Amino acid sequence: ISALILSATLLTACGQAKVDAQKQEIKETVTTQQKPNIIYIMADDLTTQAISAYGGIYKDIAPTPNIDRLAKQGMLFNDVLCTNAICGPSRAAILTGNYSNENGYYKNEGGGKFDETKWTFPQEFQKNGYQTSLFGKWHLGTEPQGFDVFKYHNSAGQQGHYWDPVFNENGKDVKEKGYSTNLSTDFAMDWLQNGRKQNDPFLMVLQYKAPHRPWEPDTKYEKLWDDIEMPYPSTFNDDYKGRELTAGDTEMTMDYFSRRDMKLEEPEGLKGVDRIKWAFYGAKPGEIVQPDGMTAEEGKKWRYQNYIKDYLACVKSVDDNIGRVLKYLDDNDLTDNTIIVLTSDQGFYLGDHGFFDKRFIYEESIRMPFIVQYPKMVKPGSVNNDIITNVDFAPTLLDVAGIKTDQKMHGQSFKSVLKGETPADWQTGMYYHYYEFPYWHHVQPHYGIRTQDFTLAHFYYNIDVWELYDLNKDPEQLHNVYADPAYAQTVARLKNELKALMAKNGNDKSLADFRMITDKDFGSIVDQ
Numbered sequence: 188i189s190a191l192i193l194s195a196t197l198l199t200a201c202g203q204a205k206v207d208a209q210k211q212e213i214k215e216t217v218t219t220q221q222k223p224n225i226i227y228i229m230a231d232d233l234t235t236q237a238i239s240a241y242g243g244i245y246k247d248i249a250p251t252p253n254i255d256r257l258a259k260q261g262m263l264f265n266d267v268l269c270t271n272a273i274c275g276p277s278r279a280a281i282l283t284g285n286y287s288n289e290n291g292y293y294k295n296e297g298g299g300k301f302d303e304t305k306w307t308f309p310q311e312f313q314k315n316g317y318q319t320s321l322f323g324k325w326h327l328g329t330e331p332q333g334f335d336v337f338k339y340h341n342s343a344g345q346q347g348h349y350w351d352p353v354f355n356e357n358g359k360d361v362k363e364k365g366y367s368t369n370l371s372t373d374f375a376m377d378w379l380q381n382g383r384k385q386n387d388p389f390l391m392v393l394q395y396k397a398p399h400r401p402w403e404p405d406t407k408y409e410k411l412w413d414d415i416e417m418p419y420p421s422t423f424n425d426d427y428k429g430r431e432l433t434a435g436d437t438e439m440t441m442d443y444f445s446r447r448d449m450k451l452e453e454p455e456g457l458k459g460v461d462r463i464k465w466a467f468y469g470a471k472p473g474e475i476v477q478p479d480g481m482t483a484e485e486g487k488k489w490r491y492q493n494y495i496k497d498y499l500a501c502v503k504s505v506d507d508n509i510g511r512v513l514k515y516l517d518d519n520d521l522t523d524n525t526i527i528v529l530t531s532d533q534g535f536y537l538g539d540h541g542f543f544d545k546r547f548i549y550e551e552s553i554r555m556p557f558i559v560q561y562p563k564m565v566k567p568g569s570v571n572n573d574i575i576t577n578v579d580f581a582p583t584l585l586d587v588a589g590i591k592t593d594q595k596m597h598g599q600s601f602k603s604v605l606k607g608e609t610p611a612d613w614q615t616g617m618y619y620h621y622y623e624f625p626y627w628h629h630v631q632p633h634y635g636i637r638t639q640d641f642t643l644a645h646f647y648y649n650i651d652v653w654e655l656y657d658l659n660k661d662p663e664q665l666h667n668v669y670a671d672p673a674y675a676q677t678v679a680r681l682k683n684e685l686k687a688l689m690a691k692n693g694n695d696k697s698l699a700d701f702r703m704i705t706d707k708d709f710g711s712i713v714d715q
């Protein structure tokens with residue numbers, strides 16, 4: 188009997204220990220589950236026109252099923268805007284939640300380097316117990332801060348290469364074999380599977396080089412659309428009437444593609460400077476790449492066809508690889524507790540207005556793809572039309588993760604928007620400012636305001652031109668109505684709003700690079 192009692196007691200003790208362990212496990216899961224994981228995916232120069240969830244002319248020919256799946260399961264944003272539509276400056280704005288004039292990173296060129304002593308949101312996640320990692324393109328010149336591990340494209344200017352790229356892995360250069368989009372995903376997947384602690388929350392930043400210039404597709408997609416003619420955007424033959432000194436005076440039209448962009452076969456034996464000269468012929472004024480015997484119009488179309496097919500093929504690989512990440516999350520029961528953000532560093536012209544590249548305050552370049560999946564908070568298949576800007580990303584991600592910070596940011600959290608509840612006093616306009624001139628692409632420095640109804644911009648430095656677009660009547664932005672007397676009151680109102688936004692975002696320091704914007708720029712109309 189006593190043996191029986193003893194073993195019963197032992198059993199009970201054992202059972203109790205097991206129950207305790209289970210309780211502990213449940214408690215731990217509950218606490219860790221309260222902290223969502225975050226996967227922030229940003230493809231370089233990916234634009235809404237190339238994502239089928241956003242519609243557009245390529246949606247049936249070149250669909251993006253995996254990105255679309257994110258939209259189906261999450262929220263698609265139609266009006267997320269970039270405050271300075273170029274790579275490094277946008278990345279710096281995203282990381283700091285602050286405009287260029289505050290974060291100090293105005294332009295890529297001229298040896299632009301991000302000041303690594305600045306606060307960035309990944310540092311805050313790390314400080315708050317998150318595991319943090321970065322894979323792919325960084326492009327900020329200084330060492331990434333706030334990441335437990337990183338592996339980023341390292342090359343001249345840190346643009347990265349599509350094939351056999353060199354990556355800086357935690358401070359050491361490593362040359363890898365293969366295609367950049369697949370490689371960056373391989374690194375990310377390896378970290379998800381083997382690198383991180385399985386039960387702690389994580390922030391993973393996955394930034395593709397694709398579909399950035401020179402738009403080199405994976406081998407299997409090189410000839411994907413060889414036998415079809417891609418459609419042309421409606422503004423392909425924009426004549427820039429009324430915008431001669433701005434949209435009409437760039438080096439980013441279909442005339443500026445280089446031999447390298449067009450994937451022409453390089454003659455054998457070229458070396459050094461000669462090789463570079465050969466490859467970049469066409470990227471300069473007066474040099475137009477096209478096969479013999481074509482008319483100007485045929486040549487323009489030929490260049491566009493080459494470009495758009497390569498660009499969309501690069502996007503296809505990005506989409507495939509996002510599919511790999513989504514599958515991993517599903518297979519590992521991580522989907523429910525993971526916030527996935529899909530975005531780009533700015534928009535891009537796919538022949539719209541006859542352009543490639545970005546930089547302008549016009550729609551195609553400021554509009555960033557932005558999709559968020561987070562089953563716990565975001566209603567599947569929802570669509571949002573509020574104005575949100577890239578400085579709002581950092582405060583939002585921290586807010587959704589429940590991390591409080593005293594850091595001052597220009598941006599504001601749109602967590603309530605993710606829940607489907609836009610605050611009554613939400614912003615109705617974005618202040619924009621672009622500085623890089625004349626290289627690359629000769630886009631004049633300009634600042635302006637973009638509301639849901641209008642775009643007002645002032646191009647300055649060596650010209651002095653104001654533009655106004657009525658986005659309801661002229662969504663393609665072909666008619667500058669700044670001088671139209673019917674819009675005088677609108678101009679006056681928008682100038683006041685712009686001035687207020689500039690004051691709010693501390694712009695007065697930001698113009699040192701060129702010249703101070705003064706009341707004179709706004710003219711007497713402001714106070715009418």
Ligand code: SGN
Nearest residue numbers: 232273274275295399400401544627
């Ligand atoms: C390179 C490209 C430009 C592009 C910049 C900035 N030229 O210099 O066309 O505008 O990058 O891009 S290339 O022929 O050398 O590829 S960004 O995304 O980094 O801002």
Ligand code: CA
Nearest residue numbers: 231232274532
């Ligand atoms: Ca970019």
